[in-house]
Amino acid sequence: MGFSMTITLIAAVVLLLAWANGANDVSKGIASLVGGGVAQARRALWWGTVWTVLGGLTALVLGAAMVHTFSSGLLRPEIHLSLSFLLAALSGAVLWVLGATRFGLPVSTTHALLGGLVGAALAATGPQGLLARSILGKVALPLLVSPLIAVLLCGGVLVLANRLVRKVPVRQGDCCSHDAWRADPFLCAAPASRPTPARVRRRWAALHWMSAAATSFARALNDVPKIAAILIMGSCRDKAGNDT
Numbered sequence: 556m557g558f559s560m561t562i563t564l565i566a567a568v569v570l571l572l573a574w575a576n577g578a579n580d581v582s583k584g585i586a587s588l589v590g591g592g593v594a595q596a597r598r599a600l601w602w603g604t605v606w607t608v609l610g611g612l613t614a615l616v617l618g619a620a621m622v623h624t625f626s627s628g629l630l631r632p633e634i635h636l637s638l639s640f641l642l643a644a645l646s647g648a649v650l651w652v653l654g655a656t657r658f659g660l661p662v663s664t665t666h667a668l669l670g671g672l673v674g675a676a677l678a679a680t681g682p683q684g685l686l687a688r689s690i691l692g693k694v695a696l697p698l699l700v701s702p703l704i705a706v707l708l709c710g711g712v713l714v715l716a717n718r719l720v721r722k723v724p725v726r727q728g729d730c731c732s733h734d735a736w737r738a739d740p741f742l743c744a745a746p747a748s749r750p751t752p753a754r755v756r757r758r759w760a761a762l763h764w765m766s767a768a769a770t771s772f773a774r775a776l777n778d779v780p781k782i783a784a785i786l787i788m789g790s791c792r793d794k795a796g797n798d799t
Contacts, residue, residue: 561638565789568645573782575652576664580778581607583661584771593763602764603771610775618780624693625668625784630676634684641789643678644671664778668785669694716762 585603588594594602614621634640648667655662669690676684 562786562789564638565641565645566786568642568649569782569786572645572649572652572664572668572785573779575649575656576778576782577604577607579652579656579662580664580774581771584774585767588763588767591763593760599767603767606768606771607775610772611779613772614776614779614783617776618783621777621780622784622787624689625672625781627788628689628693629669629672629686631680631684631686634676634680636788638789640675640679641785644668644675645785647671647674663698665694665698665781668781669698 581600581603584607585594585599588599588602589596593599630636648664648671651667651670652662652664654660673685673690
């Protein structure tokens with residue numbers, strides 16, 4: 556298969572993986588906007604998509620280290636990156652992410668890509684084809700530790716957020732419907748306290764928008780280089796094949 560045809564095929568599967576990744580992850584980043592009644596789903600999805608694109612563009616500048624890790628830091632240099640190898644690694648990741656998205660399950664594209672690369676390497680060469688120390692230190696350990704760090708950081712933010720929540724009126728049974736209260740809990744506030752709750756309400760909504768933007772931006776900043784790394788591996792494979 557010629558160089559351009561090979562790259563086109565790999566690029567098509569990479570784009571499919573990127574599409575599946577966005578379909579699954581954008582919704583997670585804006586879930587608090589919809590769940591908190593701050594925005595309708597369609598508007599929130601647009602917000603998450605915009606910040607995901609911005610994060611992906613920023614990755615062009617800041618994502619070199621991540622590209623290097625996934626393109627050359629997991630497998631031994633002597634492994635032959637055949638077209639079937641790359642397609643197997645990509646297809647496994649795509650099928651898993653698409654399947655999880657179809658059934659509404661949260662999924663990690665990082666885990667999917669790592670599993671695809673490691674699985675293809677094990678099938679092609681066995682354990683000797685893997686840079687085990689690099690996989691454990693640069694990928695597996697951060698994947699295990701990052702949820703714990705997130706729990707600690709979110710716990711600290713929650714302590715600060717609780718100070719704001721204390722100003723939110725408790726819903727009264729005959730005040731309004733539950734859905735209306737979720738969208739605007741200050742419907743149950745006394746008229747005399749309206750000026751202050753209105754200010755708090757704006758701040759609370761702003762925090763929702765900011766957190767959704769930051770989550771979407773950071774996710775794309777982290778995921779785009781990993782997906783692009785597979786395309787770079789394919790380009791290097793064909794270049795090496797043409798040179799020989």
